[in-house]
Amino acid sequence: MKRTPLLFLNVIIIATCGLIYELLAGTLSSYVLGDSVTQFSLIIGIYLFAMGVGSWASRYIDRNIAEKFVDIELAVAVIGGFSAPLLFLTFANLSYFGIVLYSMVFIIGTLVGLEIPLLMRILKDELDFKDLVSKVLALDYIGALAASLLFPIFLVPKLGLNRTSLLFGMLNAAVGIWGTWLLEPLIKRNINILRVKGFVILALLFIAFIKADSLTTLAEDNLFTDNIIYAKSSPYQRIVVTKGKTGHALFLNGNLQFNSFDEYRYHEALVHPAFAAFGENPKRILVLGGGDGLALREILKYKSVENVTLVDLDPGMTELSKALPALAELNRNAYDDPRVSVTNADAFFWLDNNTLEPFDIAIVDFPDPNNFALGKLYTTRFYKLLKSKLKPDSAIVIQCTSPLIARKSYWSIIKTLEAVGFIVKPYQTTVPSFGVWGYALAKLQPFETPSKPPANIDLKFLNDNSFASMFDFPSDTTLPLEEIEINRLDNQALVRYYEMEWRRFE
Template identity: 40%
Template sequence: MSEPDPSADATEGGLPHGAPARLLILFSVFVIGACGLMYELIAGAVASYLLGDSVTMYSLVIGVFLAAMGFGSFLTQWIRSDLLGAFLRIQLAVGVVGGFSGLATFAAFAHTDEIMPVVLGLCGVVGALVGMEIPLVIRLMKEGAVLRVNVAQVLSVDYLGALAASTAFPFLVLPLLGLTRAALLIGMFNILIASFGIAMFWRDLPGRRALCGWTLVCGMLLIGGFAAAGRATTWLEDRLYQDEVILAETTPYQRIVITRWQDDIRLFLNGHLQFSAADEYRYHEALVVPGVTAASRATRAPLRVLLLGGGDGLAVRELLRHAEVEQIDLVDIDRRVVELFRDNPLLRELNGGSLTDPRVACHYEDAFVFLRNLRAARYDLIVMDLPDPSGVETSKLYSRTFFGLALRKLTPRGVLVTQASSPFYAREAYWCVVRTIESAVGELPPSKSAESKPFSIIPYHSQVPSFGDWGFVMAAAKRPAAEHWPPPEKTRYLTYSVFERALVFAPDSRKVETEINELDDPVLVRYHNAGWSRWNQ
């Protein structure tokens, strides 16, 4: 690569007009600053939705994007003439590549296992193009102001655009458009900037007719992509799932996909199976029945229950089968999941309309925040039906701090139950949850109440065909007793004899020594992902 020629700067040209042109360029900087950050956020969100572990995905996306921006900025020193034309062509390129980046990533996920090179490659290309924009703008504005004023104005407007994007993305763009259409719409803004530039500087723009033609082509591509994005995403998701996709939505928190094959309805969140209607009762009975039985035995009074997660209403359905349950507070961060399973007739049939029962109160909040802000309320039973700890954002819900918060919200003889992944597929992860709960119990202050009894930690597991061998952990003063177990006609799977067998672990899933999962050291993520990766290769 040859060295840039400083003498060429004299021929590169500034803005051909005065204040109006300068204002247009500053407005363009605001828009491209917003677009650049939007592309970054979309890439991180798509990677997180499809691959999980949002901390790792966003770290890689941000790192590659910023490095590519630096490389793009470096390359602009070899652009020696027609700066305005170069800037407008870059707008077209970033609009098309960035606009179709969401669809391209979904297509790669549907047709190949090697998705990370695609995600990072797109980030690199878009980042390099975005990185070329600001140096060109500063050089375009060299006429009429000293360098320090140009730099101050351009960078301040660029950062304001980024602020606008970071505010609009989670609260407006993503809920209304979803990821693929959001990227395409942002691409159209880049095309609009190119169009305004062509219109304003038409007489002074070399190659203006060809540039105008390419702008029309790029705009038509993005408009066509936007119109077809919904159908294209559905078609690609049909390639991902074995069964027909009957519903797909993107919320600020996750990608919701529901499939159907004959009578089997399946829910996927961010690509991970949450339940199959064919056997979900096995999972939900194992999650609910032992806890209700133990709490009923301990309190001998109507039960007040806190359910963390479970916005599909299936765990609520199981809780309501027990007459001793008087009140349920359901906490789910994603309001849309609850709305779907409350209002959609097909989904409401699965949970028996449990979410409309007057004994159920819904709270749309992060479970950690809910527990931290909870003051006077105390529960006889806390059931945790939370996502697997595949990333730092979910691992916190299995931390020593979180379990400690939950245990302190129990009545003196209260019971806590949580799902805990598979003791066979992710053996270390399961026993890490057990040890973390044991640690949290050990840190509880001594109770002065005569009713209070020390907790026993009771690990057990259940066979759920859709998941395999699945584990649960209960913290209770006493194990459920046979005389308190619901009669056989109240359960489809979990009788007392089945539960007794569930307390026994085979040699290949018995307890192993692990570290404690902490907020600042989420070892559970490593255990979980390492365990499952052995079976998903």
């Protein structure tokens, strides 16, 4: 059996595994820490620097190179393979998660940086130096391409972060075990010990792979105070529903979306001002986001409504009511109403690519702009696309985060809406689970601020007094004196504001 082609296959596997660990760390850190650009920049920078350190350190390995190569493979298998489960557990239990994260990235990068130089030295007597360098580097980049394609298209949607990490740990362990036979003439001692270590590591990773859901649950049990009754990873986010003394709560990527105890305050405030501002007999309603169906519940109270189009990226959210009867009861089986049609798509591209009859009312209920993927849904470009789907007298409402905690973020959204031609009436209310929460009511024509909710609608929270008071802002939530940036696709000022303001309360 020729050894050289098989060692080149090792190069592809090593490169693929190495980039997968880098992508895992970047994705996981952006999930739990937010600000994906900062996190990926830090992870890539630390990882590449660490690879340089590993390559430089390889010069000091003079003896037993084949044995050291196998040892390093097994070390990468352990640290890289268990990286995602360990990081999830660390985030749930330790306050210094960032130190653990970046240290782990540095260690993995250093070990990966050691691998290729050692492998090249093993191959140096079997190939001309020019051919050796060109083939090893070419195969290294092919492995990186394979990882970059597999990770978003197959691995994360189908396996999730934990299983992906453990699977590639097993691949590293398999390369190490395989290497004990492939490099047997060059391993002068301890070969049986290396094999035993390799099989033990492979077995541990395989058991963890089988029990990956239990590892995730173990981490989440420490993150959430109430009992978890539903947990699922969709291709887009981690969906968790808990049940406690106050009721059911929905979390996306660890961020609270609603608590059944007080969600009606949030959703009544979200929906009914738009209907009050539009006037009589709205028929066509657009909902962007709001996959839990709770905004739908409020909209469907209006008998004049003939059609509601809901656009939400994640089928895992729009189908959650089917898996969770408690949510179906809470949203009053809104998805079973024949007036409702659901599209699972990115709202940004859906608005850009669809020509539809204009809507009377649009309700925009996206998660807060804690990363750039969400931030694009609060930009001038997005609001221009939304504007093109409205009638001249249409009304819209947008949830806009807390004007108390994230004052600049809130007013950046208001300023962005105004920049594309909307007349905006800012308003806020108190939702105990969230605190003071802000919204924007907007139309394309000047209009009077509505003073009371529509008549003959069943409401638990809003009445004439509470409705009118929402449009009054205390001094600590009004527009700041300093200049507030407009949120555009090329600057994403809102995400920077949001990260800065909410970080104070972590």
